[in-house]
Amino acid sequence: MKKRQPKTYTRLTHPLVRDTRDEPFRRASWEEALDRVARGLQRNRDAFGMFACARATNEMNYVAQKFARVVMGTNNVDSCNRTCHAPSVAGLSAAFGSGGGTSSYEEIEHTDVIVMWGSNARFAHPIFFQHVLKGIRNGARMYAVDPRRTSTAEWAESWLGLNVGTDIPLAHAVAREIIHAGLANQAFIERATTGYEEYKKLVEPWTLSLAEKVTGVPARAIKELAHAYARAERAQLCWTLGITEHHNGTDNVRALINLSLLTGQVGRYGAGLQPLRGQNNVQGGGDMGAIPNRLPGFQDILDPDTRLKFESAWDTVIQPHYGLNLTEMFEAMEEGSVRAVYCIGENPAQSEADSDQAVRRMRQLDFLVVQDIFLTKTAELADVILPATAGWAETDGTTTSSERRVQRVRKAVTPPGEAREDIDIMCDIAARLGHDWKYADAEAVWNELRSLSPDHYGMTYDRLEEHQGIQWPCPSTEELEPTYLHSRLWEKDPQRRGMPAPFGIVRHDPPVDLTDEEYPIRLTTGRRLDSYNTGVQSGGFASPLRRGEYVELSPEDAERYGVVVGEEVQVSSRRGAVVAPVWVEPALRPGLAFMTMHFPDEVDTNSLTIEANCPIAGTAEFKASAIRIEKLPVATIVR
Numbered sequence: 062m063k064k065r066q067p068k069t070y071t072r073l074t075h076p077l078v079r080d081t082r083d084e085p086f087r088r089a090s091w092e093e094a095l096d097r098v099a100r101g102l103q104r105n106r107d108a109f110g111m112f113a114c115a116r117a118t119n120e121m122n123y124v125a126q127k128f129a130r131v132v133m134g135t136n137n138v139d140s141c142n143r144t145c146h147a148p149s150v151a152g153l154s155a156a157f158g159s160g161g162g163t164s165s166y167e168e169i170e171h172t173d174v175i176v177m178w179g180s181n182a183r184f185a186h187p188i189f190f191q192h193v194l195k196g197i198r199n200g201a202r203m204y205a206v207d208p209r210r211t212s213t214a215e216w217a218e219s220w221l222g223l224n225v226g227t228d229i230p231l232a233h234a235v236a237r238e239i240i241h242a243g244l245a246n247q248a249f250i251e252r253a254t255t256g257y258e259e260y261k262k263l264v265e266p267w268t269l270s271l272a273e274k275v276t277g278v279p280a281r282a283i284k285e286l287a288h289a290y291a292r293a294e295r296a297q298l299c300w301t302l303g304i305t306e307h308h309n310g311t312d313n314v315r316a317l318i319n320l321s322l323l324t325g326q327v328g329r330y331g332a333g334l335q336p337l338r339g340q341n342n343v344q345g346g347g348d349m350g351a352i353p354n355r356l357p358g359f360q361d362i363l364d365p366d367t368r369l370k371f372e373s374a375w376d377t378v379i380q381p382h383y384g385l386n387l388t389e390m391f392e393a394m395e396e397g398s399v400r401a402v403y404c405i406g407e408n409p410a411q412s413e414a415d416s417d418q419a420v421r422r423m424r425q426l427d428f429l430v431v432q433d434i435f436l437t438k439t440a441e442l443a444d445v446i447l448p449a450t451a452g453w454a455e456t457d458g459t460t461t462s463s464e465r466r467v468q469r470v471r472k473a474v475t476p477p478g479e480a481r482e483d484i485d486i487m488c489d490i491a492a493r494l495g496h497d498w499k500y501a502d503a504e505a506v507w508n509e510l511r512s513l514s515p516d517h518y519g520m521t522y523d524r525l526e527e528h529q530g531i532q533w534p535c536p537s538t539e540e541l542e543p544t545y546l547h548s549r550l551w552e553k554d555p556q557r558r559g560m561p562a563p564f565g566i567v568r569h570d571p572p573v574d575l576t577d578e579e580y581p582i583r584l585t586t587g588r589r590l591d592s593y594n595t596g597v598q599s600g601g602f603a604s605p606l607r608r609g610e611y612v613e614l615s616p617e618d619a620e621r622y623g624v625v626v627g628e629e630v631q632v633s634s635r636r637g638a639v640v641a642p643v644w645v646e647p648a649l650r651p652g653l654a655f656m657t658m659h660f661p662d663e664v665d666t667n668s669l670t671i672e673a674n675c676p677i678a679g680t681a682e683f684k685a686s687a688i689r690i691e692k693l694p695v696a697t698i699v700r
């Protein structure tokens with residue numbers, strides 16, 4: 062078999078510029094590079110978009126969104142939260158008025174039933190999975206709902222191997238079984254929810270046998286999950302991209318939230334909902350307002366009092382409407398209504414669905430500045446490249462984990478070459494465009510945020526240190542709130558209970574990219590333990606775990622196509638084609654293939670994926686493409 066070496070990315074150490082896109086980059090001084098950026102943005106003031114970095118600190122994300130809103134006068138600011146958990150935020154907000162996961166990590170150690178739905182946490186959230194393992198050791202039973210028998214599923218009492226994109230039928234069948242078995246929590250439903258009668262009608266057709274037919278999960282396994290979840294004293298429902306990366310991701314999320322409302326498995330210690338976020342600080346990026354619909358502290362832009370508060374603090378006028386999300390910004394590039402992009406710590410040239418289209422759109426921009434720590438594929442498309450310090454270990458500040466815990470991070474190593482902190486670079490550009498912001502350090506940024514976000518007000522740097530991180534909400538500098546959200550739903554006094562949580566009336570809608578005779582295989586994409594996202598930060602290092610990119614096929618399909626491990630095949634979708642070696646994977650059922658996004662320089666998986674996206678959240682259907690596998694003619698096989 063051919064030995065392939067993942068690409069090693071070069072760390073950026075000084076600014077790079079060029080006059081036209083056909084020229085190679087040349088080294089420039091910071092002065093020259095920043096002047097060029099200021100000019101490029103200035104001439105596109107009315108057509109600007111910003112991508113912020115979910116790996117960098119809260120402070121950096123706060124300044125990034127302030128840059129977009131104050132310097133450029135737009136709410137067009139977003140990050141890779143769009144490509145993963147925007148449906149979780151939208152679904153949780155619609156149900157509970159707040160987009161955060163409801164529980165703390167520790168609670169999973171003290172629960173009775175753990176449902177991992179569309180989440181391969183053993184690979185993708187290994188630290189959280191240590192808490193899961195403790196929970197299992199303490200007696201919790203785990204159920205894994207995933208089309209693949211993943212490494213996570215290996216630890217489960219039961220694996221529900223469903224067909225890709227059939228989560229709503231499965232959730233509805235679980236609900237119907239709970240209702241018919243008399244296990245619905247009537248008292249909670251009456252006290253804390255709305256829309257139950259309609260929901261009951263919605264799920265009624267989803268008998269166990271119909272669900273078995275549609276989802277492929279045996280009726281017996283669905284029934285067992287329903288009884289375990291509803292009877293548990295405390296149950297935790299965790300989900301990730303298997304739920305969200307679909308064209309109906311927000312509906313999927315609502316279907317899962319419904320199960321917690323039906324059984325009262327939310328708002329108590331040990332009972333809750335955990336959308337495990339992807340990046341070290343994607344929770345914080347959104348909390349800081351680096352999203353197009355919220356100001357810092359997750360405060361709605363449409364609320365006039367909120368806008369007024371920020372307008373007077375920042376001495377500016379905030380656009381009274383939502384900005385474009387990442388997906389919409391790409392569409393706007395096509396139309397020409399976004400012509401300049403400031404891309405900080407994102408690699409959309411390789412991470413966007415239908416990446417050939419994304420690259421073509423970025424090429425059409427009048428001006429692209431990329432600020433990164435490595436020379437990425439996206440940076441190669443830019444006019445100016447700015448070298449940043451890494452949010453991790455090279456910068457002071459805070460980040461927020463998916464249990465809403467804000468923690469300090471510190472500068473421990475000296476950044477290479479002339480690399481500068483993201484915040485300082487942005488402030489220097491802001492100054493060139495007429496905004497003189499002075500921040501002595503990260504703490505000064507944090508204190509400005511605290512003064513504007515009630516949920517963060519009580520978190521001084523000293524207190525974060527003292528408590529080794531604090532979960533939001535934290536409105537008081539004296540006390541701490543409970544580790545879980547929404548205990549109000551259990552209040553007997555209706556005055557204190559606040560708004561009830563509505564059941565989501567959501568219907569099954571199969572993946573957009575249908576399989577047929579021409580494209581008979583369902584491709585789903587995701588992660589492996591050994592690599593990170595587009596490989597920029599994990600490429601190049603050697604590990605016995607790493608075997609580069611493969612198209613993983615079930616043993617049955619491999620036999621049917623007559624292909625063996627290591628043999629290169631052509632993988633085609635309705636958008637593109639790649640050549641990839643085969644891996645025969647017993648964890649896959651016939652008709653299902655798996656690829657990662659980790660080695661795009663070897664095999665560009667995202668040239669296959671479909672851009673169809675959730676109309677509420679903008680997240681693309683990375684989890685469901687239709688493909689065909691073809692043997693290569695012998696002459697083309699190069700070894």
Ligand SMILES: Nc1nc2c(c(=O)[nH]1)N[C@H]1C(S)=C(S)[C@@H](COP(=O)(O)OP(=O)(O)OC[C@H]3O[C@@H](n4cnc5c(=O)[nH]c(N)nc54)[C@H](O)[C@@H]3O)O[C@H]1N2
Binds near residue numbers: 206225303338588591
């Ligand atoms: N090692 C490692 N860890 C990472 C990352 C990394 O690149 N490498 N990336 C980080 C990021 S950005 C994120 S967002 C998280 C993502 O973490 P995860 O969401 O856990 O990772 P994925 O492998 O993308 O997808 C999870 C599972 O969804 C399943 N799935 C596919 N289609 C469906 C479906 O229709 N229904 C259901 N129920 N399941 C389905 C897949 O088989 C897969 O096992 O990981 C983070 N952690």
Ligand SMILES: Nc1nc2c(c(=O)[nH]1)N[C@H]1C(S)=C(S)[C@@H](COP(=O)(O)OP(=O)(O)OC[C@H]3O[C@@H](n4cnc5c(=O)[nH]c(N)nc54)[C@H](O)[C@@H]3O)O[C@H]1N2
Binds near residue numbers: 437452594657658666
């Ligand atoms: N096929 C397929 N595609 C997917 C997915 C999938 O499941 N399948 N998942 C999607 C998901 S969940 C995500 S989150 C996206 C991820 O997509 P991206 O966010 O575009 O990909 P990354 O490889 O994580 O790129 C992160 C970049 O940030 C830079 N960086 C890191 N730290 C810093 C810092 O402190 N400052 C600056 N300025 N730069 C920094 C890194 O060098 C790197 O270039 O991919 C999406 N694409």
Ligand SMILES: [Mo]
Binds near residue numbers: 145
């Ligand atoms: Mo992600």
